[in-house]
Amino acid sequence: xxxxxxxxxxxxxxxxxxxxxxxxxxxxxxxxxxxxxDGGCGARDAILDLWLSEGxxxxxTAIVAIDDYRNDIRVRRSMSVIFGIRNNARANTGPGTPVxxxxxxxxxxxxxxxxxxxxxxxxxYWLFCDSTFLSLHEPSSPALDFRNNVIHDQNGDPVPISAVxxxxxxxxxxxxNEPWWAGEITDLYxxxxxxxxxxxxxxxTDELGVTARSEFLVRNAAGNAVxxxxxxxxxxxxxxxxxxxxxxxxxxxxxxxxxxxxxxxxAVPKSATLLHEMFHAIGRSDFLGGSAETCAYPINLYxxxxx
Numbered sequence: 001x002x003x004x005x006x007x008x009x010x011x012x013x014x015x016x017x018x019x020x021x022x023x024x025x026x027x028x029x030x031x032x033x034x035x036x037x038d039g040g041c042g043a044r045d046a047i048l049d050l051w052l053s054e055g056x057x058x059x060x061t062a063i064v065a066i067d068d069y070r071n072d073i074r075v076r077r078s079m080s081v082i083f084g085i086r087n088n089a090r091a092n093t094g095p096g097t098p099v100x101x102x103x104x105x106x107x108x109x110x111x112x113x114x115x116x117x118x119x120x121x122x123x124x125y126w127l128f129c130d131s132t133f134l135s136l137h138e139p140s141s142p143a144l145d146f147r148n149n150v151i152h153d154q155n156g157d158p159v160p161i162s163a164v165x166x167x168x169x170x171x172x173x174x175x176x177n178e179p180w181w182a183g184e185i186t187d188l189y190x191x192x193x194x195x196x197x198x199x200x201x202x203x204x205t206d207e208l209g210v211t212a213r214s215e216f217l218v219r220n221a222a223g224n225a226v227x228x229x230x231x232x233x234x235x236x237x238x239x240x241x242x243x244x245x246x247x248x249x250x251x252x253x254x255x256x257x258x259x260x261x262x263x264x265x266x267a268v269p270k271s272a273t274l275l276h277e278m279f280h281a282i283g284r285s286d287f288l289g290g291s292a293e294t295c296a297y298p299i300n301l302y303x304x305x306x307x
Contacts (some may be wrong), residue, residue, distance in 0.1 A: 039133035051271035203238035
């Protein structure tokens with residue numbers, strides 16, 4: 001779920017940046033569902049490319065600011081509030097230090113946005129522009145695998161969703177969880193296990209976006225179903241994030257809001273939604289994770305298998 005987090009205040013330290021032209025477009029780094037409906041982003045192409053460009057500029061600005069950590073008290077205060085890093089103008093900020101790890105984390109996201117050295121595989125990162133591609137299934141329905149095939153037991157009988165151990169575990173995570181299937185409309189053959197108010201209904205209100213990670217089951221040598229590595233991140237940006245007036249449309253509009261006494265959170269542009277969700281997609285629960293969207297500290301930057 002997306003909220004404009006305090007972390008983005010760090011990125012907004014220098015808001016007077018003029019977005020450049022990115023050599024990378026959204027289809028270069030994400031797998032997209034085609035068309036304009038049922039989660040398709042066809043009508044949002046130009047906006048998403050602008051958001052990508054602004055995200056690249058935002059990350060670059062933040063990294064440059066962190067590199068001046070010792071000299072800029074605004075950066076030190078931001079790092080203290082957001083990450084619990086003690087404000088110390090003499091601190092070591094090199095690789096492996098708390099400040100260095102935050103910088104490294106931002107660099108990972110920047111590398112993804114820039115498609116740096118093809119470090120990330122785009123079929124492991126999906127982007128949707130609505131949640132309506134998800135279809136509700138009953139727990140007693142035949143379970144499907146990541147190839148869209150029905151799962152059978154040793155007798156050849158279909159196995160219900162609730163009888164697949166990993167699926168059953170996800171259903172049990174919350175007594176109100178239900179299985180939402182992505183594969184009826186898209187080529188992403190995965191379940192979203194979530195409550196009824198989310199799932200395909202998630203974007204029906206004023207939500208901005210959400211990111212899920214899908215674990216695909218394969219059989220190991222013993223014949224047991226186990227998660228495949230790597231998993232897949234799927235990002236949903238809701239229509240409200242594009243169409244509402246909750247945030248400035250771009251950095252130019254955001255700059256026009258800056259005056260004495262302005263809350264920086266009010267001057268963060270809409271592109272922050274995409275940037276925010278990428279922290280979830282790349283960082284799992286370590287960065288802005290959980291319902292409180294906090295940062296795990298010390299930050300575990302080494303759990304991401306594609307890094």
